[in-house]
Structures are given as C-alpha cells and as structure tokens.
Amino acid sequence: MATIRLAVIGLGKIARDQHLPAIAGDEGFVLAATVSPDNAGVTGVPHFASLDNLFAAGPAIDAVALCTPPQVRFDLARAALDRGLHVLLEKPPGATLGEVAALVAAAEASGSSLFTAWHSRYAAGVEPARAWLAARRIDRVRIVWREDVRVWHPGQDWIWQPGGLGVFDPGINALSIVTRILPRPLLLQDALLSFPANRAAPIAAELTLQDTAGTPVVMDLDFRQTGPQSWDIVVETDSGTLTLSSGGAVLALPGQSRHDADREYPALYRHFAELIAAGRSDVDVAPLRLVADAFLCGRRVEVAPFVD
Amino acid sequence: MATIRLAVIGLGKIARDQHLPAIAGDEGFVLAATVSPDNAGVTGVPHFASLDNLFAAGPAIDAVALCTPPQVRFDLARAALDRGLHVLLEKPPGATLGEVAALVAAAEASGSSLFTAWHSRYAAGVEPARAWLAARRIDRVRIVWREDVRVWHPGQDWIWQPGGLGVFDPGINALSIVTRILPRPLLLQDALLSFPANRAAPIAAELTLQDTAGTPVVMDLDFRQTGPQSWDIVVETDSGTLTLSSGGAVLALPGQSRHDADREYPALYRHFAELIAAGRSDVDVAPLRLVADAFLCGRRVEVAPFVD
Numbered sequence: 001m002a003t004i005r006l007a008v009i010g011l012g013k014i015a016r017d018q019h020l021p022a023i024a025g026d027e028g029f030v031l032a033a034t035v036s037p038d039n040a041g042v043t044g045v046p047h048f049a050s051l052d053n054l055f056a057a058g059p060a061i062d063a064v065a066l067c068t069p070p071q072v073r074f075d076l077a078r079a080a081l082d083r084g085l086h087v088l089l090e091k092p093p094g095a096t097l098g099e100v101a102a103l104v105a106a107a108e109a110s111g112s113s114l115f116t117a118w119h120s121r122y123a124a125g126v127e128p129a130r131a132w133l134a135a136r137r138i139d140r141v142r143i144v145w146r147e148d149v150r151v152w153h154p155g156q157d158w159i160w161q162p163g164g165l166g167v168f169d170p171g172i173n174a175l176s177i178v179t180r181i182l183p184r185p186l187l188l189q190d191a192l193l194s195f196p197a198n199r200a201a202p203i204a205a206e207l208t209l210q211d212t213a214g215t216p217v218v219m220d221l222d223f224r225q226t227g228p229q230s231w232d233i234v235v236e237t238d239s240g241t242l243t244l245s246s247g248g249a250v251l252a253l254p255g256q257s258r259h260d261a262d263r264e265y266p267a268l269y270r271h272f273a274e275l276i277a278a279g280r281s282d283v284d285v286a287p288l289r290l291v292a293d294a295f296l297c298g299r300r301v302e303v304a305p306f307v308d
Numbered sequence: 309m310a311t312i313r314l315a316v317i318g319l320g321k322i323a324r325d326q327h328l329p330a331i332a333g334d335e336g337f338v339l340a341a342t343v344s345p346d347n348a349g350v351t352g353v354p355h356f357a358s359l360d361n362l363f364a365a366g367p368a369i370d371a372v373a374l375c376t377p378p379q380v381r382f383d384l385a386r387a388a389l390d391r392g393l394h395v396l397l398e399k400p401p402g403a404t405l406g407e408v409a410a411l412v413a414a415a416e417a418s419g420s421s422l423f424t425a426w427h428s429r430y431a432a433g434v435e436p437a438r439a440w441l442a443a444r445r446i447d448r449v450r451i452v453w454r455e456d457v458r459v460w461h462p463g464q465d466w467i468w469q470p471g472g473l474g475v476f477d478p479g480i481n482a483l484s485i486v487t488r489i490l491p492r493p494l495l496l497q498d499a500l501l502s503f504p505a506n507r508a509a510p511i512a513a514e515l516t517l518q519d520t521a522g523t524p525v526v527m528d529l530d531f532r533q534t535g536p537q538s539w540d541i542v543v544e545t546d547s548g549t550l551t552l553s554s555g556g557a558v559l560a561l562p563g564q565s566r567h568d569a570d571r572e573y574p575a576l577y578r579h580f581a582e583l584i585a586a587g588r589s590d591v592d593v594a595p596l597r598l599v600a601d602a603f604l605c606g607r608r609v610e611v612a613p614f615v616d
Contacts, residue, residue: 074495078520095605096495096496096601096604096605097405097597097600097601097604098493098494098495098496098594098597098598098601099495101493101594101597102493102495102520105493162498162605162606162607163604163605185406185409185410185413186406187382187404187406187407187410188404188406190470191470195608200607200608212386212410286406286409289405289406289409289600290406291604292405292597292600292601292603292604293404293405293406293600295600295603295604296404296405296471296599296600296603296604297403297404297470297471298470299470299508300503300508300608
C-alpha cells in the first residue's frame, strides 16, 4: 500500500519523546507536516501554527496524530475527520465521553479510520499477560500507580484543569492495561478522590472495582510519590501470581520473568497503519468510562494545596 | 401475542404513583408479582422480599420493571437478564455507565429485551416538539429545572449518596428530553456543581453545552427552589420560540399552545411491550453520559449544608 502522509498535531513532550521516533522508524508513514502554535517544528518538515493553516497552505496529508492536551483535541479531530483524514488520538481520547461518541459518528460519516490509541496496551508484557490469564481463575487484582508529578509532568498545568484528569492521566494507562488483560469487563464500586484545595483535578485516588464475575480489583493512584516509583499490576490466580511492572514492560510469572524490548509506540503506529489499510476503526472508551464513573460516584476529600 | 407476566421490583413512590397504574391499564401486561424488602405488596398479587425469593418460590414471569434506587439496580437487572427475562430500567439506567454497558452485553447474551426507560421522553409535548424543531434552524437552548427537593424527594436519602446524582436525578429528565428533541448530539463544555458541605451529591448545577454544530445550550438546575417550580426548555429558532414546560407536558409554539393528556408511563409500557414482541432492545446512555461528563470535567464549589 501507499505510504501514509501523516501530520503530527501538538509537539509537546509525548510527541517528541515517542511519536516522532516511532513514525521515523515505520516505513508505512512519512511525516508530511507538523502543527503547533508555540513550538518550532522538525527540521526539513513543513510546520504550521494551526491545523487551518495546514489545510489552507500545506502539503496533502492522509492522516493526523493528535498529541495536544485532551481539552483541545475534539475540534481538531472533528475537522480532520470531516475532511476524510484518518485520526489517531493520544490517550485519553477526549475530554468527555460525549466527545468520543461524536467522533465515532464523524468517522462513520466520512469513512475515515479512528483510533483511540491506548499506548500502554502495547507494552511488552501486556499481550503475554493476557494470554496467560485467559486460561486461569483470577482471585484478585491490585494496581499501584504511584509517581512524582513534578518529575513526570513538569509544568503541565493542563493536567490540573477541568478535563485534565489529574492523577488519572497516568492512572488511565493502568486502566487501559487491566481492561485488556482481564477476561471480563470491570465495574466501579467505590472511589475516594483526593483534590488539592487549589486544583480542579485529583492528586490521588483509591478505587474499588469488580469484574462482572465479582472478582475484586483495587487501585491505588498517587501523584505525590517520591523515591521509588510504582507502575505495577499484581494478579493472583489459581496458578500463582502474575506481576506486570514498569507500566507493563516487565512481566513476572511463577518461575519466570521476561522483559522484552520497549515497542509501545512503534507497535501502536503499526496498528494504525493496519487499520487504515483495512478501512477499519479501533475505538474503546472503557478506560475513560471507568474514570468518568469514578468521578460520577466517587467521594471527594480535600487535601493540601499543590504548588508545582 | 401472549400477555407479558411482569414483576415490579422496588415499591417506592415512583412504582406506586406511576408504574402500577400504567401496568393495570395496559392489556399487554399482567402484574404477576411484586418484590420489595420493606413494603407491603399489592392486594391479590404474590409479594416477595427479594428477587431470589421470587425466583425460588414465585410464579413464572417474563419480564421485570426495576424501580429501586439506582445504586442497587445492577445486580437485580443482571440476575433477571441471565434468566432470560426482559428488563425495564427506571431512569437513570445505572449508577455508572459501566453498569449499563455490562447489562447490554448480558441482554445480548440471553436474547432478552433491555429498555432504558427515560419516562420524560413520553411526555405529551416531546414528540411534537421534536417534529417542529427538525425543520428549523436552532439558535440557542435554555433549560431551567428548579424544584424543591423537600417536596419532591422527601426523605429520599439515596439521592444524596454517591451514585444518587443529587439534583441530576430530576435534571437527567431534562437531558433525556433535549437529547430527544434536538437534531444533533450534545457535548458538555463546562459545568459548575454545588455540593452541600454534608452531602456527596450536588444540590445545584450550571451546565454549558453545545450541539455538534456549535449551537449553545445552557442548563440551570437547582433543588433549593421554593415557590413556583420550573421544568422548562426554551428553544429559540429562526421561526420563533418553542417552549416546553411542566416537564414536557405543555408545548407552546409561536401562535399556539397545546397540553395533551399525560400519557408518560402508559406510553412507556406500550413501547416496552412492542420491544418484547419485536425481540429488540432500546438502550440510550446519552443523558447519563452527559451527567458523567459534567462530573468528570466540572468545577465544584461547596455550599451550605442541606438538612432534610
């Protein structure tokens, strides 16, 4: 098939750290343009201050990857879909669930491929974990996602704004993994959300969930972790304990441990190319729906102000 | 077709005020049993303290209507669907969106009809409003839903619990109407939620929404209204103003006003009977999704404690 002419919209940390190298390493794509209001572009690639400018004066493109903060993603995604372009959405796929539903309708209307890209699902340990769990009785699951927001999200004020999700911005990665590796859907039972007195998004959360067979799943999220960081999922089964750590990269099973090379974003772009070739979309709102359910039903406590 | 043998689960205010009379007036249904842990039943109808007791010792039934508070509805609905029974869910259809998604899967697995019953959509003015608006340019929409919680929800403590939705319990009726009468989907833009210091659910809310063409929609919800009550939707169009008041019962169009007989629950049960006859489900999460999006993205302020 023809090479996909791709524009990357939003040139922040995730675009430069992950998207651009993955695109450069995939023969199915050529980086045809970049868009960002306040960044320089990439040497040798046409750069535009807005998507409208790209549409008006830029090269022809087939697809866009949206790497902006979630609050501004919807209008960009819809403009792209309405022009028949294929769209990859960084996670979370929208600031609201309604936005994602509207994008699905727009993609169906234009015949474009829409991909809600949950990058953590492509971590090396995830598919082996899923395969191992499929044949076992699962007794309980514990998720611990504790990181230092000052290290991982320095100056990212959008994360604290309404729709920025706070500690669920990394936490939704864990939810994207467990909704992939566990064989049954998850239901939120209870949530305790800790909001800094000066912020509109939570800095920590404790979630109690169950799968549809009643298996208990607990989740401990905290942005205030200093020292050792934790991105771990522990699943107790009738055949012993599975531990997925380092955000899904390292898988430990009874009697064995494996740590394959990190291929998250390369695998994600390969899947996007396959979706476009097949004329299909891949949309899953389950991780964002669990977060929305936690906000909908959760209890809220106020904690110390957070100053970046 | 054969008469549908129906059990009503949860005999609170809404069941006695609305469901039982509607069922009694529809030849397609026979009230075969009632279930409630702490109420007397209905004269001449077998009554059970739990759904399990009904399954163990009760008469054969074809369908259930779930009129309990939303927080306990999921397990009951799934138990009924897993036995192949058809299920009508009072609004809201679940305490979380994940619950509704899981019920859809359970209904598909068992071949049962699942009906998320948004009763306000059957108010007399709703379908004429929808037909009138379909042919017009809509400029703006204003929703005012202000009622005295002490009058309409006396002692209903569940409404203040997590998952009880607070002022969105009536407000979701307005959302169920506007998502029916407006021609395009709605997206939440902003929300301000007022929480009493001693409660886990909002007592008032201001929502800013847009439809997918950018039409502004504002919503003003308040549980603290004394004196005149308001359940009004005002739609300004290129052909003048449409006003739907009294919760959808009264429709005023330029030069005319109509107030047809209240047929909400009778119409709702007629639709349920038709779904069962056709082997279909009717599931729409849009109103609950908008509420979840408001909690997800909304800003929150603390207001005076509420004492019932």
